[in-house]
Amino acid sequence: YREVRALAAGGDLARLEARLAADPAGAFTEKVLNALGYRALYGERDVARAVRLFELATRTFPESGNVWDSLGEALAERGDVAAASASYERSLALAPDNDNARRQLARLRAR
Structure with missing residues (x-):
């Protein structure tokens, strides 16, 4: 997990993705990638890195x-x-009971 965090924190997403491909059942669980994305988004206020981490999670x-x-x-x-x-x-198509996605989508459409 420390290696994963270090790669994400350093912004080396190419190495992070290569590491994931080499060991898909390893430390790269959905929960870990999501947590790293939120750490970048709210903990570090690095929106660009958060987007890249969440894109990696969706792939x-x-x-x-x-x-x-x-x-x-x-x-x-x-x-x-x-x-x-x-x-x-897309979230709602996969998880129709996702109330957060439904609320956020309505909020975005109201803009």
């Missing part, structure tokens, strides 16, 4: 409504309403 766990919801949140923080909306829509 790694494409059937997870949760990671698409997280990506939507980061994209909304970046101000990309169209991309955030698309991400929340």
Whole structure:
């Protein structure tokens, strides 16, 4: 986990992705990638890195409504309403009971 955190914190997402490909069942669980994205987004206020981490999470766990919801949140923080909306829509397609995605999508559409 420390290696994963160090790679994410250093912004070396290419190495992080290569490490993930080499050991998909290792420390790169959906929960870990999501936590790293939120650490970048809110802990470090590095929206660009958070978006990249959440994009990596969606490529790694494409059937997870949760990671698409997280990506939507980061994209909304970046101000990309169209991309955030698309991400929340994907989240809802995968997890129709995701109330957060539904609320955030309504909020974005009301802008």
